[in-house]
Every structure is written in C-alpha cells, then in structure tokens.
Amino acid sequence: MSELEAKSSLQSDIDRFINEKIVLADKIIVRHAFAKIRDGDVLLTYGSSSVVEMMLAYAHEQGKQFRVVIVDSRPKLEGQALLHRLVKKGLNCTYTHINAVSYIMHEVTRVFLGASSILSNGTVYSRVGTACVAMVAHSFRVPVLICCEAYKFHERVQLDSICSNELGDPDVIAKVSGRKDLNHLSNCVDNENLQLLNLMYDVTPSDYVSMIITDYGMLPPTSVPVIVREYRREQLWI
Numbered sequence: 581m582s583e584l585e586a587k588s589s590l591q592s593d594i595d596r597f598i599n600e601k602i603v604l605a606d607k608i609i610v611r612h613a614f615a616k617i618r619d620g621d622v623l624l625t626y627g628s629s630s631v632v633e634m635m636l637a638y639a640h641e642q643g644k645q646f647r648v649v650i651v652d653s654r655p656k657l658e659g660q661a662l663l664h665r666l667v668k669k670g671l672n673c674t675y676t677h678i679n680a681v682s683y684i685m686h687e688v689t690r691v692f693l694g695a696s697s698i699l700s701n702g703t704v705y706s707r708v709g710t711a712c713v714a715m716v717a718h719s720f721r722v723p724v725l726i727c728c729e730a731y732k733f734h735e736r737v738q739l740d741s742i743c744s745n746e747l748g749d750p751d752v753i754a755k756v757s758g759r760k761d762l763n764h765l766s767n768c769v770d771n772e773n774l775q776l777l778n779l780m781y782d783v784t785p786s787d788y789v790s791m792i793i794t795d796y797g798m799l800p801p802t803s804v805p806v807i808v809r810e811y812r813r814e815q816l817w818i
Contacts, residue, residue, distance in 0.1 A: 605729040605795035610635045612793045613692065613727055617644050621689045624649040624722075626678070626713045628658035629694025631727045633665065636692075640671050649688060653678040653709045655752040655778075678709050681716050691717045695728040700808050701737045702786030702801025704728075708741075708779050714788040723790040730794050733808050741782045750776035 581589070613635040617623065623646055625632050636648055648671055652659030663675050676684055691713065697705040704710065704726055714724045738744055754776055786801035796807055 601731045601795075602729060605731070606631045606634055608795040609727050609729065609793050610638050612798055613725065614639050614642065614644075616690065616725060616793075617646060618689075619645045621646040622649060622687050623647070624651060624685070624688040624691045624713070624717070625662075626651045626659070626691075626693055626710055627653075627656075627707045628662040629692075629727065631729070632692045632694050633662055635727065636666060636671060637669055640669060647672045647674065649674045649676065649684055651676055651678055651681050651684075651709075651713060655748075656707075658707075678712060681713055685716050685720045685722060688717070688720070688722050691722055691724045693724065693726050695726050695732060696781060698726070698728050698733045698792060698804055699738050699783075700733075700735045700805050701739075702789065702792075702804045703738055704784040704786075704789060705738065705781055706784065708782045711741075711782045711784040711788070714784045718788040724788060726789055726792045728792060728794055730796055730807055733794075733804060735808050738783055741779060746780040748778035748780050750778050753778050 609631050613632075617639050621644075623636065625636075625648065639646065648666060650659045650663050650666075650673060652663075652675065654677075659675065663673055666673050674684070693704070693706065693710055693714065695704050695706045695710075699705060704714070717724050786804075789801045791798050792801060792804070794807065796810070799807070
C-alpha cells in the first residue's frame with residue numbers, strides 16, 4: 581500500500597468512526613431521551629452538552645411543552661452560549677448559577693447531563709460541578725439522566741476527583757472577566773501559603789445517577805461493564 585493509499589484509508593476509517601460513533605449515536609440518544617420528556621416538565625441541565633442540546637431542540641420541534649433550567653458556573657460560563665442558542669430557537673428557559681441550584685431544584689422534574697466519560701464502576705466523569713448538581717437532584721428525589729455515547733465508556737475505575745484530573749489556568753478563578761474592581765485576591769496570588777486550584781472535571785458516584793442513555797439504549801449504572809465489554813468486542817471485529 582502506498583503512502584497516499586494509507587492516508588486515504590486512515591481518513592476513511594476516521595470519517596466512518598465519527599459518523600457511526602458520534603453523529604448517528606447522538607441521533608439515537610436524542611430519540612431515547614425524548615421518550616422521557618412529558619408535557620409540563622421542567623428540565624434542568626448544567627453547562628453545555630451538545631447531545632443534551634440536540635435533545636432539547638428536538639423535543640421542542642416535536643411540540644413538547646416544557647421549560648429548561650440552565651445551571652452555569654464560573655469561570656467558563658458555558659451555559660450562556662447554550663442559553664442563547666435555545667432561546668433563539670424559541671425554548672422557554674431559566675438561567676441561574678450553581679450556587680442557586682438547591683433553590684431551583686424543587687421546581688425540576690428531570691435532570692439531563694452530559695458526560696466526558698463513563699467509568700466501568702458507573703462513575704460519571706464530567707465538567708466540574710456536575711457531581712454537585714447530581715447530588716442536589718438526588719436529595720430532592722429528582723431523576724438524573726446522563727446522555728453519553730458508548731465510545732466514551734472506559735474500563736478505568738475512579739473513586740474521586742483528585743487521583744486523576746486536569747488542571748485549568750489558576751489565574752481565571754482569582755479574577756472576574758470585565759470586573760477589575762473585584763480584585764480581592766490580587767495581593768495574595770504570590771503568597772506561598774495560598775494554592776489556587778482550578779480543577780476541570782469531577783466524579784459523580786453512580787448512586788446519584790438514575791439512568792444512562794447511550795446509543796445502545798437506556799441502562800442503569802450497574803450495566804456499564806456490559807457496554808464496555810460489548811463495545812470492545814465490536815471494535816475487535818472491526
């Protein structure tokens with residue numbers, strides 16, 4: 581096989597993977613999640629998940645009557661972009677920050693969250709703050725549904741957010757963009773007794789997850805090892 585043929589074959593495999601495991605998978609997840617939405621629901625989501633956004637937009641297009649609560653947090657404020665897109669499409673939305681999640685949760689009927697990865701013990705590895713939202717929902721007895729493609733399932737086990745994580749820029753949590761008057765930490769950042777910790781992800785225990793919606797269907801967190809095994813077997817056949 582020539583170099584050109586090898587590159588072409590690799591590109592074809594990449595395109596096929598994207599189409600089958602991401603594009604088509606998201607469409608299947610949207611259909612499964614849509615079945616869980618009823619008229620009059622108040623649906624809460626955190627941050628900005630592309631598959632959750634697709635599901636909300638699809639449900640609105642199908643005529644479902646519901647309200648969306650978007651919970652956001654600094655420093656990324658990803659929920660603001662999601663809010664603009666959903667409002668532009670005509671969805672009824674409420675926007676709040678994570679510090680008010682316990683205040684708004686009593687109105688919520690379901691929580692839909694995205695995930696960066698699902699670990700083999702059913703733990704959800706996602707944007708920092710996800711665990712807080714899931715735990716508050718659990719305390720209010722609100723179902724927490726995780727939308728995640730099967731290719732994100734991993735055989736690794738993780739029990740906390742410290743043993744493995746990604747560190748963000750520490751300076752962004754010491755400053756507020758556009759507010760130079762909020763500089764209370766400006767004289768402390770170089771203090772050897774202060775450590776600015778900006779974790780990018782957290783771990784949500786499976787106890788706080790009601791259901792995981794994947795392209796293989798809807799399943800409880802205890803069934804994650806089955807998906808990991810079947811997905812690996814499928815890749816071996818390919």
